[in-house]
Structures are given as structure tokens and as C-alpha cells.
Amino acid sequence: MANQIEVRVPDIGDFRDVAVIEVMVKPGEAIAVDTGLIMVESDKASMEIPSSHAGIIREIRVKVGDKVSEGSVILTIEAAAATARVAAKGEEVPAPSAPGASVAGYGGKADIDCDMLVLGAGPGGYSAAFRAADLGMKTVLVERYSTLGGVCLNVGCIPSKALLHTAFAMDEIPHLAAHGVTFGPPQIDLDKLRASKDGVIAKLTGGLAGMARARKVDVVTGIGSFLDSHHVEVTTAAGKKTISFGKAIVAAGSQAVRLPFLPEDPRIVDSTGALLLRSIPKRMLVVGGGIIGLEMATVYSTLGARIDVVEMLPGLMPGADRDLVKVWEKKNEHRFDNVMLQTKTVGAKATKAGIEVSFEGAKAPTTPQLYDLVLVAVGRSPNGKKIGAEKAGVAVDARGFILVDKQMRTNVPHIFATGDIVGQPMLAHKAVHEGHVAAEVAKGEKSFFDARQIPSVAYTDPEIAWAGKTEEQCKDEGIKIGKAVFPWAASGRAIANGRDEGFTKLIFDETTHRIVGGGIVGTHAGDLIGELCLAIEMGCESADLGKTIHPHPTLCESVGMAAELFEGHCTDLPPQKKK
């Protein structure tokens, strides 16, 4: 069953009567969707026009030198009934009676029909789905795992915080000896610790499932992949299900990068594996000195492991200003045997005794080192290439990111994307806001992702948190800044807590006195940074912060005091020199 299709020039923007400078195909040739057909040249640019359909070329209707505009017929192709690309939105093509389903257009029936399909139930995905449902869209949420919440709730932010809380409490206890309160050495029951962490996860994911039900969001468990621009196929435990949708939001996240030269071995893990807490190693190597690696290093070290870190860059926790990191380093020296900066991991051998890892670079030990556990935390890569995006016509870049505009729209106008899959930083709180924008735009609202800052927090001990521009960024961008640093050594509360090593730093635009960024290192820095986030978004001036009464005695006071310091009238520090 063949049918003839006219392939026309699509919307090419403002151009009309552009000259054909090259015809790239000839009659009889078999072409796929997106095969380049002709090259046209305007006074501004030349561009290739790809085919909208697959099939065999019957007749070419243009020649070099012809002028074409949107809608001009380029050529006709003969296509099997089913290969015609479904172009009109929301339309279904009847089931093909000819065998050989096409790669580009889905012609079958759908098991579920919805207004909004969200692929992935991490923070970006469930937030988008819940928002869409609240806006009145019939929403389906597809998630490969049996629980909602994605990496964040199941194998990321939340379980790591559960363990870090335990570690923090354990680290505090010996200090109480100086206060005259002494406890015995800790007894660690790993099974119980694991169970308590899993309890935290279960409480949250269960809550999410309930909220999905309350919103009548249809959760389909299985791996989803696009069939075309209006259909997704989900491979579930009970077989394949096809879902047809009006709009879609891709929130398929990212996964930990694997190092190809490391062998398959249960003693080599990523963050997910480390959170399983199978055993407490004696010697542990953390590959990658970023936030995830150092948080896990904190947990394992408190539980008794000796830690080595290897990092290719010249410093740990890249992205944060060095003055913040320095405070953390000083406080955490005791955890590490070796911090190998500017050093690469080049090979590993799994032996009975452990994993034998060899290094190269500035701080590389001369001989291979033996570890009981190796945590690979060298970054995450987006899942853009694993969801059949090409079948929906969604553009994915070489690294696997889906490109979106400020309304989270992909190149396909009714398909949106949010979270890790659209770019850095890969953070849950960014994904949530993006997800809301995507759902609102899909519903027809004029929402934009207009955030001016996305905070980062390392939940180490002490915590490091920063928002807006770092000093380093300001320097690179040539912004004239003034900064104010309030040392916690002058904070009554920090001293009372026995943790006065931290400081609060505010960064102001020198000319406007508006806050452009800030960083905090110290206990609970992650909670304190919220005030700076709001201040940056509001464009607060130093006086706005300084003249706001903060409660005493608290750590958050340090924000107000730093602002007073910038204004030149802080009375909690020795007298300042006149500016």
C-alpha cells in the first residue's frame, strides 16, 4: 500500500524566495526522515532542508537556481502507508495493514490517552506532573523505578542526608568530653543504620505516591521511549503499553559517569552503590573531589574508614570560592590519608586483597594503592540519548542534553524538558522550578525560567553553601565588587555550639551596593544560604540586609552583621578603619 507524499519547504523563518543552491538527492533514492534534501541560500545564511517523511523519491520538483518559499513542494515521495510522519498534532493514523512498522510514525492504538505525559518522576518530573494536574491537565507520569522521587529521594540527596545526620551526631559526641560528658565508643549496627535510612526514603516516596493519587496523576511504572511526537511506549512488567499525549515533559534525568577502565567489581561503586552501605571498608578511595564524593567520604570516614581522594583539578569542591573550601579542609584533614590533587586515576586491578589502583600526576603515589572500596564520583551524564527522543524529533546534543528555551520548550513546540537532562547545574531545586515552568507553559501560561541564582550546598561538616555569583566569577566577568566577611569566631551562638570555624561572606556590586552573591561555611550553612538567595533575587542592598533585625543569638545573625560590616557600622567586631 503505497501513497504519494509531497514534501514541502517548512517554516524557514523570515525568508521568502530563497535560491536553491544544491539538490542533494535524486529520483529513486530511498530517504529517511531528516535526510537533507536541498540546500537553500538567503542573503544571510545557507541552510539545509531536511525531509519530513521517509520513503522513496519519485519526482524532484525543484532545480538549482529555483526560488522557494515556505510551502513550496520540493519533491514527491512514495511511502509505505505507515511511514508517513504524523505531522498534524494529536492525530492518529489508522493501524497499518502492511507489515513493517516504521521508525518515525506510530500507527497503532494507544492504551492510555492523556493531555500531559511526564517522562521521569524525579523532583523535576513529579513537580511538573503535579503542577500540570493541578492546572487541570489529564496527566500520566512514567517512571522506570517502582517508587517516585528519582535519584534525589531514592539514591541521592535524601538518603545521603540521613547518613550525614548520623555521622554528624557521631562526630559531635567525643567533643562532649570537654564539657564533662563522656560516652563510650560507638557500636555500629550497619543493618539498623541502613534500615533507618531506608525508612526515611520510604516515608518520602510513599508520601509522593499519595500525593500523585490525590491529584489523579496516573503513574505508569516502566521504561518509556518515544514512538513519535505524540506517542510513548512504556515497557512495563506486564508488557508494553502505548500512551498518546497532547503535550510532554521530558524529565529523564542523568546517571553517574562510569570510568571505562575500571573493572566490574562489587567493590567499585558509584554514589548509589555507596549509599547501599554494604560494609565499612578499612581503606576507601574517592575518585572525584566534588560534593557527592566528599559527602560520602564524610559518612564512611566517621564510620571508621580511612579515605584517599583523587581529583584531576587543582582543588577540591570545584565551583566554590577557595576561602570557603579552606575552612572545610582544615576541619577535615584528619579524615584523609592522601588528597591527590591534579592527579588522574589511570588503571585498576581487582585482586583478592582489594582493588589495586594506579595513578598519574602531581600527587600520584609511586606504587599502585590497595583499597577495599572505590567510589567513583566524577560527574553525571544526562539521559537524553536513552529515550527515543529522535523519534519525536526532539534535538539532543552530543553529550545527551536536550536544549530548551527559557520556557523549557524543546525544538518540538509541544514537548518540554526539565532538570538534569537540560543542563547544569544538576540540582533538584533547579529541576523543580523548571518543571513548574514547563507545566505552566504547556497549559498556556506565560511562564519563564527567570531565576537569577541557583544555590549550591555541600552537606559536609562543616557545610559549604553559596548562591549567586562567586568571587571568582565576578573577577572573570569584570564586576567591581565589595565584600564583607563576618567570622563566626565573633558569633556567640557559633562559640556556644563549639563550632566557630565558619564565616559568612557577602558579595556586593561596588557601584549599586546590591548583593550579587555570597557564601557561607559552617554548620547549617545550607539552611542559612536561603536568606542570601532571597536577597539576591530581590536585589537587596547592603542596608536592606543590615537594617533587618535578625534574631539573637543565631547563626543567621551573621548575615545581618556581614551586611553591617559592609556598611561600616558593625559593633560586634573590633572598630573598622574608615573607608
Next chain:
Amino acid sequence: MQGAQGRAMSGVIDIRVPDIGDFKDVPVIEVFVKPGDKVKAEDPLVALESDKATMEVPSPRDGLVKSVLVKVGDKVSEGAVIVQFEGAGAEQAEARPVVSAPPSPVSAPAGVADVRVPDIGDFKDVPVIEIFVKPGDKVKAEDPLIALESDKATMEVPAPLAGTVREIRVNIGDRVSEGAIILSLVTAGSTMQADGPPRSPAVSPTAAVEAAVVGAFDEESFALAYASPAVRKLAREKGVDLGKLKGTGNHGRILREDVEAFVKGGAQTTAARVDGGAGGIELLPWPKVDFAKYGPVEHKEMGRIKKISAANLHRNWVVIPHVTTHDEADITDLEQFRVQMNKELEKSGVKLSLLPFMVKAAVASLKKFPEFNASLDGDTLVHKNYWHIGFAADTPNGLMVPVIRDADKKTIPEIAKEMNELAKLARDGKIKSEHMQGGTFSISSLGGIGGIFFTPIINAPEVAIMGVCKSYWKQHSPDGKTVNWRLTLPLSLSWDHRVIDGAAAARFNVHFAKLLADMRRVLF
């Protein structure tokens, strides 16, 4: 049984409302098909009417209408099923993009565009002194790509469209001329914001959609605007580009009130800014009167078209120094001729009013006085070698000015016929903006109503407009002794004093009147 199964196999095809841009819950104002109808691809199925436009939803395919799921008055949005077709098998499986919607996104060229050195004046073989991008960079339209340095100047070559840089084809030190390929861009469709200036040839359908939503926002200055998140959200909703706003808060902070005030005064502010000619006019605030104090009142918001024409008329009135010259034309003979021609043409169905004759007379006058067929572009006068005559049409929605293109090449009956068609489209709210573009001169006729003289407002960027009122019988003495009764048409020509002077306007009127007095003069 078998038959039933066969039917089930072929199934039912849902035809849905395609992407209709920004609109939601648009009422159906007409349904063109009924069950049993055979329709072809592109046949209209229903007509929808938003506050901005009337649009027809054409069928994406051939088919047999099985059922119609909407009725007049229903409100529909994108994706709503309008009709169901009998699934007539695969012989027409081609689904086609819809006229009013952007074409299939998947066929949009998420292609590769070569960016070339644009016209850089007289320069050739200019060295590249800097390359601002590298492969993988995302660029927006107008982002600088490279810098060239001639012996006279350094210039940046901006990106003509948004995309991701794939390959850079020049090195620092290379000498390039107009047309040389600089780099290739993966035009990732809409992946970049449509925030470039309107001339940026965005390749994607989304870009067009977005442009409609947000207009030409300068995203960079929006991101720097001194405004809180709540104010930014409000600005997005109202379509206000914050970068163009001055805040009245502390140290220039943009407040909620600033955005609201901008929206209210938006038309005027924008118009003044666009033209630049009205800048700096300081006016007293508009008198605020509580009318209800003096009697019962009713508040009715102006229609969309009314608002648009109001903003345009206001700009034109403020910017253009208008002068109106009045004259009279003797149309006694013309009226006789018109009546006679109407009799002769009775069978053809064409009915001539006076207006087509005036269009012809206008063309002949414009040819004799070309500065009336011109536009002002800065300090340059653009003379147009085409004669597209607009005519003001009174419609239930407000004033519209459809344009008769190439009026010089059309016969009077042809013009009459086209006028009727355009006027009908305008009255039915189905006229497209292209029908109202490209005019070089306009005629506003109140002949059917009354009046003697008035001051028509020039339809910028045109430089003159002819207003005519109701013709009347007037005593006329050719010699001061005898008296004749002549059918007299009052003429009111408004002209832009920046371009035209009084003597020329008087001559134009006299000539125009002479032509109407004896249409044979059109031939001369």
C-alpha cells in the same frame, strides 16, 4: 460480524484542533461539515474566533465525516477533537500541517546552517582578529561570532540566527570577504529563545510562536532589570519587556505598579518610542473623572481592533504634522456615467460605487505628483513605483483599511469586485493582515453617510489621505451670469507637511477633482 470487525480495523480518526498559537478556549463560530460529508485535505472544518482573529481549521486529510463533536458556541483549545472521520484505510495517511499552525515540528530544519560574512561594505580580504565562539557554544541571533579589522574599522559579525556552533571554518589571521563561510551552526530549532530582533531569521516554528507570545524581548536586559521575582512574573504575564522600563522605586527598582502603569499606557509609550518623533512631549495627566457621579454609566472595554487602531491613529496624529486642504469636485457627468455603466454591467453582477472611480483618479493623481506616493524613512523619501490604494472600511469591530494592490493595473469593475470582497472579509472579521499591508495612499469615504468636510488622519507610513463626504447639488456659475446645478463632491486631503507643501496639495486636489469631473483625463 466480519463487517463489524472490518470497521473496527479501519477505525475512527480523530481530527483535533491543531496548534493555534496562544489561544485557549476559543469559541467555535461556524461548523462547515456534517456527518456524511466527504471532505478533502485543506477543506475548512470549523471556524474559530479569538479576540484577535478568526481562523479556519482545515482538514489535515481527505476523509468521510463520521461525526461532528463540536457545535457553534463551544469553546475549544489545542488538541480538542473536532470531528471524527471514518477510518478510510491508508490511501490518505499523509497528515499535513495546518495552515494557521506552524508546520510539523519534526520537519522543521533542525538543520545545519552555514553562516557567512555578510555585506561589510567595500571591504575585501579583511583579517579575522578575534573569534568569540567555539564549537559547542550556543549562540543567540545577534551574538557576535568573530571580529574583523579593516584599515578603517573593527567590526563584529553577528550570528544571523540562533543555534549551536558546530564547526568554525576560519582562524585568526585569515582574510575573509563577503560570502566567506565563517562557521556552521546547528540550528536547533527553537532551542534558543526567540529573543533576537525581529529580523533574525529564526528557523524554527517555535520561534514564531514565541515571538507572538513575548514579542521581541531583550532577554539580556530583562535578566538585569532591577525587579523582584514577583514583578518579573507579572511582566512575563503582561508581555512587558522589563529592560525597557524605568522603575519608580528606591534607586530605580521596578515595582508592580510600574509594570501595571506600563501596560495601561503601553500603546502610547510604545508608539512614541518606536517613532522617536514624539519623544519628550510632556502632557498633563489625563483627567480622571468619576462619571458615575453625574449619571448612570456603563463600562465597556474597547475591542481588540479598536485598541490597535486607536494606538496607531494616536501615533500618526501626534507624529505627523497634518494639514488638510479642502476642495470640491464636479461629478455630475461621472454620476451619470456611473449609473449608465451599472445598467450595462447589470448582468455581470458588478455594482459600481463612486469609490472605484476615485481609486483610479487617485492613481492618476499620484503618478502626476509622485511625492504623494512616498514614505519618509529618516531623512530619505522613498518613492514607490507601485500604486496600492487603501480604503477605509467601517466594520462592526472598528476601522480597517484593506488595500487594493496594483490599482493602476486593474479595471474599475475589477477594483469594485475586489473592494466588495475585502470589505466583506473585513466585516466578517476574516481579513488577514496581509490584506491591509503595503498601501501607498488611502481613501476614506463617508459618502454613504453625510457630512461636508473633515480631517482624515494619515495612515502612516503613507504621507497623504483623501477624505470624501456626501455629494450634494450645488448652484454653480461658470461666468457669474448663468447658474447651473452641479452634483458636487467635497474633498478633504490630509497631507504630511514634512513631505508635501501646501501648493502641491492644492494642485493635487485640483487635479483629482478634474479627473472626477471628466474621467477621460485619466488617460492623459
